[in-house]
Amino acid sequence: MSVNKAILIGNVGKDPEVRYLENGVAVANFSLATSEVYKNKAGEKITTTEWHNIVLWNRLAETAEKFVKKGTPLFIEGRIRTRQWEDKDGNKRYTTEIVGDNMQLLGRKPETEPNIHPEEKEQAENPNDLTAQQENADDLPF
Numbered sequence: 001m002s003v004n005k006a007i008l009i010g011n012v013g014k015d016p017e018v019r020y021l022e023n024g025v026a027v028a029n030f031s032l033a034t035s036e037v038y039k040n041k042a043g044e045k046i047t048t049t050e051w052h053n054i055v056l057w058n059r060l061a062e063t064a065e066k067f068v069k070k071g072t073p074l075f076i077e078g079r080i081r082t083r084q085w086e087d088k089d090g091n092k093r094y095t096t097e098i099v100g101d102n103m104q105l106l107g108r109k110p111e112t113e114p115n116i117h118p119e120e121k122e123q124a125e126n127p128n129d130l131t132a133q134q135e136n137a138d139d140l141p142f
Contacts (some may be wrong), residue, residue, distance in 0.1 A: 028061035
């Protein structure tokens with residue numbers, strides 16, 4: 001038995017880039033920064049930041065497109081995946097990313113409500129409860 005689980009709480013580094021595949025499936029990509037603060041031997045406060053590549057699919061991607069912006073504090077739960085690809089010169093490259101299964105917006109509700117459709121109003125009224133399950137994870141095109 002094995003476990004591949006990542007739990008992150010951090011701040012979004014850039015607005016999500018959302019695209020739709022030919023079959024209508026949404027995919028969102030963005031970075032998430034997590035920081036650690038500690039004191040070194042000299043007593044100086046040191047902050048280190050780790051950047052994570054986040055990938056969301058289907059409803060999670062659509063939710064991110066509507067509600068997630070640069071700087072948004074976010075909880076992400078998912079799995080770690082490393083992909084191999086070739087660059088334009090034929091060199092092998094590797095990318096490690098977190099494929100999110102759950103997402104929750106953290107922080108307070110915005111002062112102004114976004115301009116949204118009535119069926120999305122319930123989500124906007126409760127942004128801290130925006131949790132979605134990954135749908136059809138085995139059917140994703142890679």
